[in-house]
Amino acid sequence: MAKYVMALDAGTTSNRCILFNEKGEMCSVAQKEFTQYFPKPGWVEHDANEIWSTQLGVAVEAISMIGARAEDIAAIGITNQRETTIVWDKETGEPVYHAIVWQCRRTAEYCDSLKEKGLVDTFRAKTGLVIDAYFSGTKLKWILDNVEGARERAERGELLFGTVETWLIWKLTKGKVHVTDYSNASRTMMFNINTLTWDDEILAELNIPKSMLPEAKPSSCVYGESDPQFFGGIIPIGGAAGDQQAALFGQTCFNAGEAKNTYGTGCFMLMNTGEKPVFSKNGLVTTIAWGLDGKVNYALEGSIFVAGAAIQWLRDELKLIDSAQDSEYMANKVKDTNGCYVVPAFTGLGAPHWDQYARGTLVGITRGVNKYHIIRATLDSLCYQVNDVLQAMRADSGIQLAALKVDGGASANNYLMQTQADIIDAPVNRPQCVETTAMGAAYLAGLAVGYWANKEEVIKNWAIDKTFTPEISEEKRNTMINGWNKAVKYSYGWSKDE
Numbered sequence: 001m002a003k004y005v006m007a008l009d010a011g012t013t014s015n016r017c018i019l020f021n022e023k024g025e026m027c028s029v030a031q032k033e034f035t036q037y038f039p040k041p042g043w044v045e046h047d048a049n050e051i052w053s054t055q056l057g058v059a060v061e062a063i064s065m066i067g068a069r070a071e072d073i074a075a076i077g078i079t080n081q082r083e084t085t086i087v088w089d090k091e092t093g094e095p096v097y098h099a100i101v102w103q104c105r106r107t108a109e110y111c112d113s114l115k116e117k118g119l120v121d122t123f124r125a126k127t128g129l130v131i132d133a134y135f136s137g138t139k140l141k142w143i144l145d146n147v148e149g150a151r152e153r154a155e156r157g158e159l160l161f162g163t164v165e166t167w168l169i170w171k172l173t174k175g176k177v178h179v180t181d182y183s184n185a186s187r188t189m190m191f192n193i194n195t196l197t198w199d200d201e202i203l204a205e206l207n208i209p210k211s212m213l214p215e216a217k218p219s220s221c222v223y224g225e226s227d228p229q230f231f232g233g234i235i236p237i238g239g240a241a242g243d244q245q246a247a248l249f250g251q252t253c254f255n256a257g258e259a260k261n262t263y264g265t266g267c268f269m270l271m272n273t274g275e276k277p278v279f280s281k282n283g284l285v286t287t288i289a290w291g292l293d294g295k296v297n298y299a300l301e302g303s304i305f306v307a308g309a310a311i312q313w314l315r316d317e318l319k320l321i322d323s324a325q326d327s328e329y330m331a332n333k334v335k336d337t338n339g340c341y342v343v344p345a346f347t348g349l350g351a352p353h354w355d356q357y358a359r360g361t362l363v364g365i366t367r368g369v370n371k372y373h374i375i376r377a378t379l380d381s382l383c384y385q386v387n388d389v390l391q392a393m394r395a396d397s398g399i400q401l402a403a404l405k406v407d408g409g410a411s412a413n414n415y416l417m418q419t420q421a422d423i424i425d426a427p428v429n430r431p432q433c434v435e436t437t438a439m440g441a442a443y444l445a446g447l448a449v450g451y452w453a454n455k456e457e458v459i460k461n462w463a464i465d466k467t468f469t470p471e472i473s474e475e476k477r478n479t480m481i482n483g484w485n486k487a488v489k490y491s492y493g494w495s496k497d498e
């Protein structure tokens, strides 16, 4: 029997490959960052060819690190930064433009025009989403409208669209397979989450030729095989899911009412709502969690655009820290933020505010505020944003979570996790393996090929590392949250007149 399942985790700032064994243990890990392009304020792009070459590179590295062969790998599972939009030529495989990243705000005004046409309820009912530049649909329209010749070529059937998993599967199969999974399709603002089909009315509104779109399939199913050129033999590609839905699966939140929060570049809280979509009244979006065993699970999601990215900003732009890990030590050098607040609305605000024009702000500065206070306030901003989303989730679902399951790169930060427990006034549970995104993709792929027999087998692999319990008084919590509520308002609408 094959020894491993290979997860390809194509994140926003880096690509990773992890080989998992049957017990869900990480047997080999390789990771590489890739270039971020910021061509204009609020715009974010990646080079799709670099996404592919980096992803293939780490896969080959992870395999060779433990001397594995293709036949040792039961299946490949893919998980990815969602919404990021790639258009390429069907024949040459060349992207016609850089990948437009989920964080990119270039279509904010066009989104406003859709709202002004009174389409908010239509989009919500069909796609589960709010109209926002975050999602793929308007990014795809932008490419067709702005790249010379793209619309004509698309109408002639020469171009293909995909989010990152579609692109990677297409590359891995050398152009044989053009698919997406339901969880990724549900982030495009073009997919009807009730009928599980591309929505003709929306495609007409956005003027998108249907022939460009991939076939939408369940998240756990064999889409095709990787070409033998890449790993010295064929490997079935057995699963794909957006990274946040994969993390929900990796955290084994299989039942309605179970939730997780992932602290990566952004921060995303998802609650499984079972086999029926629940539509939010409090600024959350409805999304497909996964398609598995002939059924579809839905989730409520609170999407926070900037979380770990704010720590990168402290490191790369302000140069206040040498590494993201240092933020913990630095934050602990002071007992509070000395009254200052950071609102990292660098690419607008997502849930529950949904302000495309919000921009970052630093308020409450007095003469005594030093770099440690600013670092601490930046970490705290993640906790406040998560609290805003958690309150919305409580209101929508009526469920008071007994504890919050966390994961993602920044969940390693103990200061951050303790403050999170303090602010939400509930325990925070961190599992031993915080690579739940990759783990979820591995589970979906492994289940498709029988490497794991069923979900019950994988539940056994979840184990806790540490629980953080609330330690501050209600009075202190309220004071901190009131300050945040005041601060966040200063970020609203900042770039509207530019």
Ligand SMILES: Nc1ncnc2c1ncn2[C@@H]1O[C@H](COP(=O)(O)OP(=O)(O)O)[C@@H](O)[C@H]1O
Binding pocket: 011, 012, 013, 014, 263, 264, 265, 266, 307, 308, 309, 310, 311, 312, 324, 325, 326, 327, 328, 408, 409, 410, 411, 412, 413, 416
């Ligand atoms: N110890 C830490 N404290 C705070 N932030 C951290 C820490 N370690 C990593 N991060 C942040 O977490 C992010 C990386 O997490 P990861 O889950 O790999 O993200 P992604 O999948 O979005 O690329 C980076 O933005 C980094 O700044």
Ligand SMILES: O=P(O)(O)OC[C@H](O)CO
Binding pocket: 011, 012, 013, 080, 081, 082, 083, 102, 242, 243, 244, 264, 265, 266, 267, 303
């Ligand atoms: O790169 P991450 O892990 O922050 O995830 C990005 C999300 O998928 C965007 O929706």
